Amino acid sequence: MNVIFLTTLEKKTAEDRVRTAILTVAEQKGEWQVSWSEAPEEGKVRQSSWYEGRSWEEMMSQFRQNLRSKQSEGFRFLIDAVSADPLELFGGKYIQSLILQYYSEQISHDELYEQLKAWRREQSAKEGKSPFIVASNKLLKMVSAFIPHTAAELAQLPGFGENKLKLYGEAMLGITRQFPRESEFPLTWVEHVIHRTDFAVWLQRQKEEKRQADQQKQETKLRLLQGVSEGVDITHLMKQTSLKRREVVTWVEELDGEGYDMGPLLEAELKTVSQDEIEQALDAFAKLGDRYLKPVLEAIVRPAEMKSKDLDRTYEWLRLLRLRFRKQKSLDIVEAG
Known part of the structure; x- marks a missing residue:
């Protein structure tokens, strides 16, 4: 059972006594549970279930409805790191970026989002990168929610630094400008329209999902290194x-970048490629650079062969060969120095 949200509330009663309650939101294998445990002035703790099911929307609806009822009875949050207003707790750019992410998940433009994903697939194929390195789903959701029309507006979205703006800004704006928008920039208005309690629960959920993802990533990394x-x-x-x-190849690139020796795997995989093709590709890398794979592909595969050639497989071994090429280039620079 993963506890996503846990907080304490209190209610003053007669003779300055206090009644305490604990509100919990938990998740287990996709099943949501919301429970309220209340300690009366005398007697045993009474526990009631507010929701059990798989729907996030229904869970949040019951959460809000029952919480409003308890607050109308006089229960108030204690001031602590979980129940306090997250905007007051954190502040700054970090929490503002999370607010924009939260809001964008509620109101993103589906048609624009799909067009942006299609552009990302094309761009990632051109560069020979994972689509999520080009732009994450989170970033595309924010672009499709707020629909920036200028580079200055695009730069207001978290995750769009100077380099990404230079690389992809105009291409993305070419898509977003086709869509009208109702909201305005700057986006300072967003924090005033969100439901604070919903956001606090969502924030705890994000933390738990990140913890699980980090754990899974670490386990995957260990399995790959062992293999x-x-x-x-x-x-x-x-x-x-x-x-x-394709995901394994992306992992190999990441592990190589972290300094792990991927040499034996590269050699084993590249044995299936003819020496002539490898020499042509290395020559193309030297002449055209190794940032984009599409020019290298076009240099070694004739147009007439494009349709019959297994391009996915060709891109794959080019990605692996690029790792070997870059390592050799680094060694050459060190030796020359």
Whole structure:
């Protein structure tokens, strides 16, 4: 059972006595539970269930309805790190970015969001990167919710730094400008229209999801490193981790960037590629650079072969060869220095 939200409320009674209650939101395997435990002035603790089910929307509806009822009876939150207003607790850019993320999940423009995802797929294929490195779902949701029409407006969204704006700003604005919007920039108005209690629960949920994701990522990383040390290939790594082939390749790139030795895996996978193709690709990397894979692909695959060639497989081994090329280039620079 994962506790997503836990807070204490108190109600003053006759003769300056205090009645205490605990409000809990928990999740287990997709099942939500909301419970209220109240300690009367005398006697045993009374516990009641406000909701049990799988719907986040229904859970939040029951949460709000029952909480309003208890507050009307005189219960008030204690001031602590969970129940206090998150805007007052954190402040600054961090909490503002979370507010924009929370709000965008409620009102994003579905058609625009789908167009942005289609653009991301095309751009990631061009660069030979994971789509989520180009732009996360969270970022695309915010773009589709607030619909910026200028570079200055786009820069107000968290996650859009100077480099990403330079790389992708105009392309994304070319899409967003096709859609009208009702809201305005700057986005300082957003914090005044959100439901604070809902946001606090959502915030706790985000923290728990991040904890679980971090744990799963660490477990996946350990399985991959163990597999690489044992000399297995990508197909075996897929079985050990339940990842798709493209995801394993992305992990290999990340682990290589962190300094882990991916050499044995690269050599094993590149054995299936002809030496002639490898030499052509290395020559193309040297002449065209190694940032984008599409120009390199076009340099080694003739237009007439594009339709019959397994381009996914070609992109895959180019990504792996690029790692070897970059490492060798770094070694050459060190030796030259």
